[in-house]
Amino acid sequence: xxxxxxxxxxxxxxxxxxxxxxxxxxxxxxxxxxxxxxxxxxxxxxxxxxxxxxxxxxxxxxxxxxxxxxxxxxxxxxxxxxxxxxxxxxxxxxxxxxxxxxxxxxxxxxxxxxxxxxxxxxxxxxxxxxxxxxxxxxxxxxxxxxxxxxxxxxxxxxxxxxxxxxxxxxxxxxxxxxxxxxxxxxxxxxxxxxxxxxxxxxxxxxxxxxxxxxxxxxxxxxxxxxxxxxxxxxxxxxxxxxxxxxxxxxxxxxxxxxxxxxxxxxxxxxxxxxxxxxxxxxxxxxxxxxxxxxxxxxxxxxxxxxxxxxxxxxxxxxxxxxxxxxxxxxxxxxxxxxxxxxxxxxxxxxxxxxxxxxxxxxxxxxxxxxxxxxxxxxxxxxxxxxxxxxxxxxxxxxxxxxxxxxxxxxx
Numbered sequence: 001x002x003x004x005x006x007x008x009x010x011x012x013x014x015x016x017x018x019x020x021x022x023x024x025x026x027x028x029x030x031x032x033x034x035x036x037x038x039x040x041x042x043x044x045x046x047x048x049x050x051x052x053x054x055x056x057x058x059x060x061x062x063x064x065x066x067x068x069x070x071x072x073x074x075x076x077x078x079x080x081x082x083x084x085x086x087x088x089x090x091x092x093x094x095x096x097x098x099x100x101x102x103x104x105x106x107x108x109x110x111x112x113x114x115x116x117x118x119x120x121x122x123x124x125x126x127x128x129x130x131x132x133x134x135x136x137x138x139x140x141x142x143x144x145x146x147x148x149x150x151x152x153x154x155x156x157x158x159x160x161x162x163x164x165x166x167x168x169x170x171x172x173x174x175x176x177x178x179x180x181x182x183x184x185x186x187x188x189x190x191x192x193x194x195x196x197x198x199x200x201x202x203x204x205x206x207x208x209x210x211x212x213x214x215x216x217x218x219x220x221x222x223x224x225x226x227x228x229x230x231x232x233x234x235x236x237x238x239x240x241x242x243x244x245x246x247x248x249x250x251x252x253x254x255x256x257x258x259x260x261x262x263x264x265x266x267x268x269x270x271x272x273x274x275x276x277x278x279x280x281x282x283x284x285x286x287x288x289x290x291x292x293x294x295x296x297x298x299x300x301x302x303x304x305x306x307x308x309x310x311x312x313x314x315x316x317x318x319x320x321x322x323x324x325x326x327x328x329x330x331x332x333x334x335x336x337x338x339x340x341x342x343x344x345x346x347x348x349x350x351x352x353x354x355x356x357x358x359x360x361x362x363x364x365x366x367x368x369x370x371x372x373x374x375x376x377x378x379x380x381x382x383x384x385x386x387x388x389x390x391x392x393x394x395x396x397x398x399x400x401x402x403x404x405x406x407x408x409x410x411x
Contacts, residue, residue, distance in 0.1 A: 029295035033335025036284035040380050041343035043280040047273040049369035057200040058259050060133035063230025065246050067256045081225035094249045097233050097242045102128045105215035105227030109176045113164050124212030141168040141194035150213045154190040157204035158197040166192050176218050186218050199366040289391045296328050297395050307402050317400040328392050347372050
């Protein structure tokens with residue numbers, strides 16, 4: 001073992017010689033391993049990061065599961081109220097995976113200012129609302145005060161604020177249409193106390209958030225009547241199973257729908273990233289493996305005489321093959337070192353500085369999000385090493401076909 005390691009080390013030293021035929025080939029092989037690892041780390045981190053970020057934004061405005069009357073599920077506006085006197089509210093004890101439930105009520109309206117007007121959906125929320133999901137996107141001002149008496153404080157998006165030329169402290173009129181013909185709209189005047197920017201234009205262009213009691217008064221509902229319930233779960237990967245369980249524990253007059261069902265077109269688009277990531281991993285590992293095979297073949301041909309001499313003094317085929325595999329392992333780990341170093345550095349730069357920006361109209365985010373998981377990085381490294389060494393056993397088999405007499409005379 002010591003002799004094999006010593007000779008493998010000599011091979012490594014020899015390849016560094018600029019006059020060596022294999023030197024440029026080996027440099028290309030190391031570069032291929034490094035570039036492949038960079039591409040794999042970045043593609044996995046950005047792919048998973050984008051999926052998680054979009055999922056977080058959708059759930060921030062809708063929860064993970066929506067419970068409402070059947071008449072309400074096809075519209076953002078609440079048509080038929082739901083009583084708050086439910087077995088699952090205010091705590092969904094029958095489904096352990098549920099960690100929070102909140103009551104909401106929505107109604108479509110039109111904001112009118114001196115310079116512009118915009119169609120919106122007023123989302124009324126109560127004291128049970130999970131503001132933690134929105135705080136991340138707050139760019140100025142504060143959250144509305146829902147604890148004290150009914151007030152006009154609302155939270156609007158930066159998108160709407162720019163289009164309507166509003167800022168924190170400004171007031172505006174909102175018109176809510178009444179059911180039936182020839183009825184004058186309800187007019188409410190609200191005050192902007194906070195501005196958020198989620199980067200998800202579909203929501204930023206639609207929602208303003210305020211006190212649910214406004215919706216109850218406009219709709220002439222009782223204090224215990226709401227539009228729907230938003231449910232949050234612990235493990236989103238089990239959303240389908242939990243959604244079915246939630247449905248089973250709700251009244252027959254109510255329907256439940258997961259955000260995967262409600263926004264199916266978005267989640268179907270996100271699933272394409274899984275396919276893209278797999279394709280990138282396969283291509284990168286394939287390129288790195290081919291380059292390593294070529295490098296090993298060149299190294300074997302360049303050291304044919306040395307192989308013959310080793311066999312002549314009694315070295316077995318497997319011993320000689322291990323020497324070249326040790327050498328190949330060194331090249332692989334060297335490429336992985338630089339690949340990991342550069343790849344993780346790129347991710348950290350993007351995470352903290354947001355160098356790469358995206359169009360929110362197409363990607364639902366302003367910047368390319370990254371998900372750094374060292375366990376995934378370790379798996380990618382192990383996968384690359386395992387596949388490369390396994391494939392390299394094939395070209396190393398050529399060594400068994402080299403005879404000492406012909407190899408020593410080889411030039």
